[in-house]
Amino acid sequence: MTSPASPATAASAATLRPPLADATRGLLLGAVGVLIFAATLPMTRLAVGDTSAPQLPPSFVTAGRAAVAGVLSVAWLLMLRAPFPARRHWRALFVSALGTVVGFPLFLALALRQVDAMHAAVVTGVLPLATAAVAALAFRQRASAGFWGCAVVGCALVI
Numbered sequence: 001m002t003s004p005a006s007p008a009t010a011a012s013a014a015t016l017r018p019p020l021a022d023a024t025r026g027l028l029l030g031a032v033g034v035l036i037f038a039a040t041l042p043m044t045r046l047a048v049g050d051t052s053a054p055q056l057p058p059s060f061v062t063a064g065r066a067a068v069a070g071v072l073s074v075a076w077l078l079m080l081r082a083p084f085p086a087r088r089h090w091r092a093l094f095v096s097a098l099g100t101v102v103g104f105p106l107f108l109a110l111a112l113r114q115v116d117a118m119h120a121a122v123v124t125g126v127l128p129l130a131t132a133a134v135a136a137l138a139f140r141q142r143a144s145a146g147f148w149g150c151a152v153v154g155c156a157l158v159i
Contacts (some may be wrong), residue, residue, distance in 0.1 A: 045117040058109030066101045125158030
């Protein structure tokens with residue numbers, strides 16, 4: 001006859017594995033994030049138009065995206081009462097913001113004036129594999145064959 005688990009054992013098991021509701025919530029939020037990101041290219045193309053019928057300037061679309069994202073981010077961080085980043089992190093955050101808040105959206109908007117959103121989606125789908133390859137070369141790291149296999153299969157699914 002087995003003895004019932006002690007409360008300490010039950011509590012530690014609960015902390016190791018989140019309840020199904022948390023896992024389901026995480027999957028749903030992840031799916032929403034994927035859908036929002038998937039809409040980035042067609043919505044940007046709609047906003048900037050093409051060379052024959054331009055709409056909003058790419059710089060304006062980039063600034064608008066940055067402003068909306070900034071306001072939402074600040075509101076979220078204030079709601080969570082997150083600590084302000086340490087001064088030693090400012091430079092890295094600035095460089096990261098240049099790429100993710102200005103560079104990618106601006107160059108995407110400029111490119112979408114010239115090509116269809118479907119073509120841009122294929123190029124954007126290849127970016128993670130290209131980033132992994134460049135990072136592996138730059139930092140002289142060797143990822144496992146399984147990693148590269150999965151990366152290539154994922155890239156092929158996008159294309």
